Amino acid sequence: MDSERDRKFSIMMAQAQNGNQIIYEALLKEVAVVMSGYLRKRIYDHAFVEDVLQEILISLHKAKHTYKPESPFMPWLFAIAEFRLIDFLRKYTKIRNREVTGLEVEHSYDPAVDAKKEDLSEKMDAALSALTPKQKKVVELLKVQHFSVKEVASQLNMSESAVKVNAHRGYQSLRLKLGVEDDEN
Protein backbone atom coordinates (compact mmCIF):
# COMPACT_ATOMS: atom_id res chain seq x y z
CA MET A 1 0.00 0.00 0.00
CA ASP A 2 2.72 2.39 1.06
CA SER A 3 4.98 1.49 -1.81
CA GLU A 4 2.04 1.85 -4.18
CA ARG A 5 1.34 5.31 -2.83
CA ASP A 6 5.01 6.14 -3.05
CA ARG A 7 5.11 5.10 -6.68
CA LYS A 8 1.98 7.10 -7.41
CA PHE A 9 3.37 10.23 -5.74
CA SER A 10 6.66 9.73 -7.52
CA ILE A 11 4.95 9.64 -10.92
CA MET A 12 2.84 12.67 -10.02
CA MET A 13 5.91 14.60 -8.92
CA ALA A 14 7.71 13.76 -12.15
CA GLN A 15 4.74 15.19 -14.06
CA ALA A 16 4.68 18.23 -11.80
CA GLN A 17 8.35 18.79 -12.58
CA ASN A 18 7.34 18.85 -16.24
CA GLY A 19 4.93 21.68 -15.47
CA ASN A 20 1.65 19.77 -15.19
CA GLN A 21 -0.29 22.08 -12.88
CA ILE A 22 -3.38 19.89 -12.49
CA ILE A 23 -1.38 16.86 -11.38
CA TYR A 24 0.73 19.06 -9.13
CA GLU A 25 -2.36 20.44 -7.43
CA ALA A 26 -3.69 16.90 -6.91
CA LEU A 27 -0.33 15.83 -5.49
CA LEU A 28 -0.19 18.76 -3.08
CA LYS A 29 -3.72 17.98 -1.87
CA GLU A 30 -2.78 14.35 -1.19
CA VAL A 31 0.44 15.40 0.48
CA ALA A 32 -1.52 17.80 2.67
CA VAL A 33 -3.72 14.95 3.90
CA VAL A 34 -0.71 12.75 4.71
CA MET A 35 1.15 15.60 6.39
CA SER A 36 -1.84 16.73 8.40
CA GLY A 37 -2.01 13.31 10.08
CA TYR A 38 1.74 13.29 10.62
CA LEU A 39 1.73 16.74 12.23
CA ARG A 40 -1.29 16.16 14.46
CA LYS A 41 0.60 13.33 16.13
CA ARG A 42 3.59 15.54 16.76
CA ILE A 43 2.33 19.04 17.47
CA TYR A 44 0.68 19.33 20.82
CA ASP A 45 -0.98 22.62 20.02
CA HIS A 46 -3.26 21.83 17.09
CA ALA A 47 -3.70 25.52 16.36
CA PHE A 48 -0.25 25.42 14.75
CA VAL A 49 -0.74 22.33 12.59
CA GLU A 50 -2.10 24.34 9.68
CA ASP A 51 0.85 26.74 9.78
CA VAL A 52 3.48 24.01 9.78
CA LEU A 53 1.57 22.18 7.06
CA GLN A 54 1.69 25.29 4.89
CA GLU A 55 5.40 25.68 5.61
CA ILE A 56 5.96 22.11 4.45
CA LEU A 57 3.98 22.64 1.24
CA ILE A 58 5.94 25.80 0.44
CA SER A 59 9.21 23.96 1.16
CA LEU A 60 8.18 21.07 -1.07
CA HIS A 61 7.51 23.60 -3.80
CA LYS A 62 10.88 25.27 -3.31
CA ALA A 63 12.75 21.94 -3.22
CA LYS A 64 10.92 20.44 -6.20
CA HIS A 65 14.05 20.55 -8.34
CA THR A 66 15.97 18.34 -5.88
CA TYR A 67 13.64 15.37 -6.26
CA LYS A 68 14.82 12.56 -8.50
CA PRO A 69 11.84 10.65 -9.95
CA GLU A 70 13.78 7.39 -9.88
CA SER A 71 14.14 7.56 -6.08
CA PRO A 72 11.36 7.03 -3.51
CA PHE A 73 9.16 10.03 -2.81
CA MET A 74 8.16 9.54 0.83
CA PRO A 75 11.65 9.67 2.42
CA TRP A 76 12.27 12.89 0.49
CA LEU A 77 8.96 14.35 1.63
CA PHE A 78 9.42 13.32 5.26
CA ALA A 79 12.94 14.76 5.30
CA ILE A 80 11.42 18.14 4.38
CA ALA A 81 8.57 17.70 6.87
CA GLU A 82 10.91 16.82 9.71
CA PHE A 83 13.18 19.75 8.87
CA ARG A 84 10.28 22.22 9.01
CA LEU A 85 8.80 20.60 12.10
CA ILE A 86 12.08 20.90 13.99
CA ASP A 87 12.36 24.49 12.81
CA PHE A 88 8.88 25.20 14.14
CA LEU A 89 9.50 23.47 17.46
CA ARG A 90 12.68 25.47 17.94
CA LYS A 91 10.86 28.76 17.32
CA TYR A 92 7.93 27.69 19.45
CA THR A 93 10.18 26.81 22.40
CA LYS A 94 11.90 30.17 22.00
CA ILE A 95 8.57 31.98 22.17
CA ARG A 96 7.47 29.94 25.17
CA ASN A 97 10.67 30.77 27.00
CA ARG A 98 10.41 34.55 26.49
CA GLU A 99 11.17 36.34 29.69
CA VAL A 100 8.40 38.92 29.33
CA THR A 101 5.15 37.74 30.74
CA GLY A 102 1.86 39.46 30.23
CA LEU A 103 0.00 37.51 27.64
CA GLU A 104 0.51 33.84 28.36
CA VAL A 105 -0.47 31.59 25.52
CA GLU A 106 -3.35 29.27 26.10
CA HIS A 107 -3.30 25.73 24.75
CA SER A 108 -6.53 24.60 23.33
CA TYR A 109 -7.63 21.40 21.74
CA ASP A 110 -11.25 22.43 21.52
CA PRO A 111 -12.38 23.16 17.92
CA ALA A 112 -14.89 25.69 19.24
CA VAL A 113 -12.10 27.61 20.95
CA ASP A 114 -10.01 27.40 17.79
CA ALA A 115 -12.87 28.89 15.78
CA LYS A 116 -13.12 31.70 18.29
CA LYS A 117 -9.41 32.33 17.87
CA GLU A 118 -9.88 32.50 14.10
CA ASP A 119 -12.42 35.19 14.68
CA LEU A 120 -10.01 37.01 16.97
CA SER A 121 -7.40 36.85 14.26
CA GLU A 122 -9.58 38.95 11.99
CA LYS A 123 -10.00 41.59 14.69
CA MET A 124 -6.28 41.74 15.32
CA ASP A 125 -5.43 44.45 12.83
CA ALA A 126 -7.97 46.80 14.36
CA ALA A 127 -6.75 46.04 17.87
CA LEU A 128 -3.14 46.72 16.92
CA SER A 129 -3.98 50.05 15.40
CA ALA A 130 -5.40 51.12 18.76
CA LEU A 131 -1.95 50.81 20.39
CA THR A 132 0.30 53.80 20.78
CA PRO A 133 3.32 53.80 18.43
CA LYS A 134 5.60 53.06 21.37
CA GLN A 135 3.49 50.13 22.55
CA LYS A 136 3.35 48.77 19.01
CA LYS A 137 7.12 49.00 18.67
CA VAL A 138 7.72 47.32 22.03
CA VAL A 139 5.29 44.48 21.25
CA GLU A 140 6.85 43.98 17.84
CA LEU A 141 10.41 43.87 19.15
CA LEU A 142 9.56 41.54 22.02
CA LYS A 143 7.13 39.19 20.39
CA VAL A 144 8.01 39.19 16.71
CA GLN A 145 11.71 39.84 16.67
CA HIS A 146 12.27 38.04 19.97
CA PHE A 147 14.55 40.62 21.55
CA SER A 148 14.95 40.55 25.31
CA VAL A 149 13.67 43.38 27.50
CA LYS A 150 17.22 44.61 27.94
CA GLU A 151 17.83 44.71 24.18
CA VAL A 152 14.54 46.50 23.50
CA ALA A 153 15.33 49.03 26.21
CA SER A 154 18.68 49.87 24.67
CA GLN A 155 17.23 49.98 21.14
CA LEU A 156 14.43 52.35 22.07
CA ASN A 157 16.49 54.28 24.56
CA MET A 158 14.10 53.44 27.37
CA SER A 159 14.51 51.96 30.81
CA GLU A 160 13.76 48.26 31.24
CA SER A 161 10.83 49.00 33.49
CA ALA A 162 9.39 51.42 30.90
CA VAL A 163 9.61 48.65 28.30
CA LYS A 164 7.79 46.26 30.64
CA VAL A 165 5.12 48.85 31.39
CA ASN A 166 4.59 49.57 27.68
CA ALA A 167 4.47 45.87 26.87
CA HIS A 168 2.05 45.20 29.70
CA ARG A 169 -0.25 48.06 28.66
CA GLY A 170 -0.05 46.94 25.04
CA TYR A 171 -1.04 43.39 25.95
CA GLN A 172 -3.82 44.69 28.18
CA SER A 173 -5.16 46.84 25.38
CA LEU A 174 -5.00 43.91 22.94
CA ARG A 175 -6.81 41.65 25.40
CA LEU A 176 -9.47 44.25 25.97
CA LYS A 177 -10.04 44.90 22.28
CA LEU A 178 -10.08 41.22 21.43
CA GLY A 179 -11.95 40.07 24.49
CA VAL A 180 -9.50 37.27 25.15
CA GLU A 181 -9.15 37.98 28.87
CA ASP A 182 -11.98 35.69 29.76
CA ASP A 183 -10.46 32.86 27.76
CA GLU A 184 -7.30 33.02 29.73
CA ASN A 185 -8.62 33.34 33.23
Add this chain to the structure above:
Amino acid sequence: MHIEGIRACVLNLGLKTMKTEDLINKLARDAKPTRTLSPLSSRLFLWVFVALVSIGIGVAIFGMRPDLTQKLGTSNFMLENAAILIIALCAAFGALVLSVPVGERKTRIKWLPAIGVVIWFGILVSKLFTSQIFHLDCGFSCIRDIALLGFIPGALLFYMVKKGASTHPGAAGFLAVLAATSFGSLGVQFLCKNDEAIHVLLWHLTPALLLGFIGYALSRPLLRW
Protein backbone atom coordinates in the same frame (compact mmCIF):
# COMPACT_ATOMS: atom_id res chain seq x y z
CA MET B 1 4.70 46.20 11.45
CA HIS B 2 4.48 42.40 11.06
CA ILE B 3 0.88 41.98 12.03
CA GLU B 4 0.81 38.26 11.21
CA GLY B 5 3.86 37.68 13.34
CA ILE B 6 2.27 39.41 16.28
CA ARG B 7 -0.90 37.50 15.71
CA ALA B 8 1.06 34.26 15.87
CA CYS B 9 3.30 35.09 18.77
CA VAL B 10 1.09 37.16 21.01
CA LEU B 11 -2.19 35.41 20.58
CA ASN B 12 -0.95 31.97 19.63
CA LEU B 13 -3.18 32.02 16.58
CA GLY B 14 -0.74 30.82 13.97
CA LEU B 15 0.08 32.39 10.64
CA LYS B 16 -3.23 31.62 8.97
CA THR B 17 -3.09 34.41 6.48
CA MET B 18 -4.18 32.04 3.75
CA LYS B 19 -6.20 28.86 3.70
CA THR B 20 -4.22 25.73 2.83
CA GLU B 21 -6.45 25.10 -0.16
CA ASP B 22 -5.75 28.59 -1.52
CA LEU B 23 -2.06 28.08 -0.96
CA ILE B 24 -2.16 24.80 -2.89
CA ASN B 25 -3.94 26.54 -5.79
CA LYS B 26 -1.37 29.30 -5.76
CA LEU B 27 1.57 26.87 -5.70
CA ALA B 28 0.03 24.76 -8.48
CA ARG B 29 -0.48 27.83 -10.65
CA ASP B 30 3.16 28.69 -10.07
CA ALA B 31 4.36 25.27 -11.30
CA LYS B 32 6.53 25.54 -14.38
CA PRO B 33 8.76 22.92 -16.00
CA THR B 34 11.57 22.45 -13.50
CA ARG B 35 15.18 21.70 -14.28
CA THR B 36 16.25 19.10 -11.76
CA LEU B 37 19.73 19.08 -10.23
CA SER B 38 22.43 17.35 -12.23
CA PRO B 39 23.46 13.90 -10.98
CA LEU B 40 25.64 13.93 -7.90
CA SER B 41 28.55 12.31 -9.74
CA SER B 42 28.70 15.05 -12.37
CA ARG B 43 28.44 17.80 -9.74
CA LEU B 44 31.25 16.15 -7.77
CA PHE B 45 33.37 15.74 -10.86
CA LEU B 46 32.89 19.39 -11.80
CA TRP B 47 33.84 20.53 -8.32
CA VAL B 48 36.95 18.33 -8.14
CA PHE B 49 38.05 19.60 -11.54
CA VAL B 50 37.63 23.28 -10.59
CA ALA B 51 39.25 22.67 -7.19
CA LEU B 52 42.30 20.94 -8.70
CA VAL B 53 42.75 23.66 -11.31
CA SER B 54 42.42 26.46 -8.77
CA ILE B 55 44.81 24.76 -6.31
CA GLY B 56 47.26 24.16 -9.16
CA ILE B 57 47.15 27.82 -10.16
CA GLY B 58 47.45 28.89 -6.52
CA VAL B 59 50.49 26.69 -5.94
CA ALA B 60 52.11 28.01 -9.13
CA ILE B 61 51.50 31.60 -8.01
CA PHE B 62 52.75 31.11 -4.43
CA GLY B 63 55.79 29.15 -5.61
CA MET B 64 56.40 25.45 -5.17
CA ARG B 65 58.80 24.16 -2.53
CA PRO B 66 62.29 23.65 -3.98
CA ASP B 67 62.57 19.98 -2.93
CA LEU B 68 59.23 18.94 -4.43
CA THR B 69 60.63 16.57 -7.08
CA GLN B 70 62.59 14.77 -4.40
CA LYS B 71 59.58 14.65 -2.09
CA LEU B 72 57.30 13.19 -4.74
CA GLY B 73 59.48 10.08 -4.67
CA THR B 74 58.94 9.41 -0.97
CA SER B 75 56.15 7.07 0.05
CA ASN B 76 55.32 8.91 3.27
CA PHE B 77 54.72 12.19 1.46
CA MET B 78 52.56 10.50 -1.16
CA LEU B 79 50.63 8.58 1.48
CA GLU B 80 49.93 11.79 3.38
CA ASN B 81 48.68 13.46 0.20
CA ALA B 82 46.47 10.48 -0.57
CA ALA B 83 44.94 10.74 2.92
CA ILE B 84 44.27 14.47 2.42
CA LEU B 85 42.69 13.74 -0.94
CA ILE B 86 40.45 11.13 0.71
CA ILE B 87 39.30 13.72 3.26
CA ALA B 88 38.58 16.28 0.53
CA LEU B 89 36.70 13.85 -1.73
CA CYS B 90 34.68 12.28 1.10
CA ALA B 91 33.78 15.70 2.50
CA ALA B 92 32.74 17.03 -0.91
CA PHE B 93 30.72 13.88 -1.58
CA GLY B 94 29.03 14.21 1.83
CA ALA B 95 28.27 17.90 1.30
CA LEU B 96 26.60 17.17 -2.03
CA VAL B 97 24.62 14.23 -0.63
CA LEU B 98 23.37 16.47 2.18
CA SER B 99 22.58 19.33 -0.19
CA VAL B 100 19.17 17.80 -0.92
CA PRO B 101 16.47 16.63 1.49
CA VAL B 102 17.58 13.33 3.01
CA GLY B 103 16.46 11.27 5.97
CA GLU B 104 18.36 11.00 9.24
CA ARG B 105 20.00 7.70 8.24
CA LYS B 106 21.81 9.28 5.31
CA THR B 107 23.35 11.94 7.53
CA ARG B 108 25.83 9.31 8.74
CA ILE B 109 27.70 10.21 5.60
CA LYS B 110 29.08 13.22 7.45
CA TRP B 111 31.51 10.87 9.22
CA LEU B 112 33.01 9.62 5.95
CA PRO B 113 35.92 12.11 5.91
CA ALA B 114 36.98 10.65 9.28
CA ILE B 115 38.58 7.80 7.28
CA GLY B 116 41.06 10.20 5.72
CA VAL B 117 41.57 12.10 8.97
CA VAL B 118 42.43 8.88 10.83
CA ILE B 119 44.89 7.83 8.10
CA TRP B 120 46.59 11.23 7.99
CA PHE B 121 46.64 11.49 11.77
CA GLY B 122 48.03 7.94 12.01
CA ILE B 123 50.86 8.71 9.57
CA LEU B 124 51.75 11.89 11.45
CA VAL B 125 51.68 10.26 14.88
CA SER B 126 53.86 7.39 13.73
CA LYS B 127 56.27 9.94 12.23
CA LEU B 128 56.20 11.86 15.49
CA PHE B 129 57.36 8.82 17.45
CA THR B 130 60.06 7.75 15.00
CA SER B 131 61.49 11.18 14.29
CA GLN B 132 64.12 12.68 16.56
CA ILE B 133 63.51 16.25 15.42
CA PHE B 134 60.94 17.95 17.56
CA HIS B 135 60.70 21.68 17.62
CA LEU B 136 57.65 23.88 17.51
CA ASP B 137 57.55 26.70 15.04
CA CYS B 138 54.94 29.21 14.01
CA GLY B 139 52.90 28.27 10.96
CA PHE B 140 50.40 31.05 10.57
CA SER B 141 51.44 31.44 6.95
CA CYS B 142 50.35 27.83 6.38
CA ILE B 143 46.89 28.60 7.79
CA ARG B 144 46.70 31.67 5.57
CA ASP B 145 47.68 29.61 2.52
CA ILE B 146 45.14 26.89 3.35
CA ALA B 147 42.42 29.54 3.56
CA LEU B 148 43.52 31.30 0.37
CA LEU B 149 43.91 28.11 -1.66
CA GLY B 150 40.63 26.74 -0.35
CA PHE B 151 38.62 29.90 -0.96
CA ILE B 152 37.49 29.29 -4.55
CA PRO B 153 36.72 25.57 -4.07
CA GLY B 154 34.91 26.42 -0.83
CA ALA B 155 32.82 29.18 -2.37
CA LEU B 156 31.92 26.96 -5.32
CA LEU B 157 30.92 24.01 -3.16
CA PHE B 158 28.89 26.26 -0.86
CA TYR B 159 27.09 27.60 -3.93
CA MET B 160 26.43 24.05 -5.15
CA VAL B 161 25.02 23.09 -1.74
CA LYS B 162 22.88 26.23 -1.71
CA LYS B 163 21.44 25.36 -5.11
CA GLY B 164 19.94 22.28 -3.49
CA ALA B 165 17.70 22.45 -0.47
CA SER B 166 19.56 20.98 2.45
CA THR B 167 17.64 19.64 5.41
CA HIS B 168 20.96 19.36 7.29
CA PRO B 169 22.56 22.71 6.48
CA GLY B 170 25.00 22.69 9.41
CA ALA B 171 26.60 19.39 8.41
CA ALA B 172 26.51 20.28 4.71
CA GLY B 173 28.19 23.63 5.37
CA PHE B 174 30.84 22.02 7.58
CA LEU B 175 31.65 19.37 4.98
CA ALA B 176 31.75 21.92 2.14
CA VAL B 177 34.38 24.00 3.92
CA LEU B 178 36.24 20.91 5.14
CA ALA B 179 36.50 19.69 1.55
CA ALA B 180 37.87 23.07 0.49
CA THR B 181 40.36 23.41 3.35
CA SER B 182 41.54 19.85 2.77
CA PHE B 183 42.30 20.77 -0.82
CA GLY B 184 43.97 23.88 0.58
CA SER B 185 46.10 21.65 2.84
CA LEU B 186 46.98 19.50 -0.13
CA GLY B 187 48.20 22.63 -1.89
CA VAL B 188 50.19 23.69 1.18
CA GLN B 189 51.96 20.31 1.13
CA PHE B 190 53.46 21.51 -2.17
CA LEU B 191 54.38 24.93 -0.78
CA CYS B 192 55.60 24.40 2.77
CA LYS B 193 59.12 23.06 3.21
CA ASN B 194 58.55 21.95 6.76
CA ASP B 195 57.68 18.24 6.83
CA GLU B 196 58.02 17.73 10.55
CA ALA B 197 55.11 15.74 11.90
CA ILE B 198 54.38 18.22 14.68
CA HIS B 199 54.28 21.11 12.21
CA VAL B 200 51.97 19.30 9.79
CA LEU B 201 49.77 18.16 12.65
CA LEU B 202 49.44 21.60 14.22
CA TRP B 203 49.51 23.87 11.19
CA HIS B 204 48.13 21.76 8.32
CA LEU B 205 45.77 19.11 9.69
CA THR B 206 44.25 20.93 12.69
CA PRO B 207 43.42 24.20 10.87
CA ALA B 208 41.89 22.27 7.97
CA LEU B 209 39.53 20.59 10.42
CA LEU B 210 38.83 23.66 12.53
CA LEU B 211 38.13 25.91 9.55
CA GLY B 212 35.27 23.54 8.76
CA PHE B 213 33.38 25.11 11.65
CA ILE B 214 33.29 28.36 9.68
CA GLY B 215 31.16 26.45 7.20
CA TYR B 216 28.93 25.33 10.04
CA ALA B 217 28.55 28.92 11.24
CA LEU B 218 27.92 30.20 7.71
CA SER B 219 25.29 27.57 7.06
CA ARG B 220 22.71 29.39 9.17
CA PRO B 221 22.64 32.63 7.18
CA LEU B 222 23.70 31.23 3.81
CA LEU B 223 21.99 27.88 3.46
CA ARG B 224 18.52 28.85 4.64
CA TRP B 225 15.73 28.23 2.16
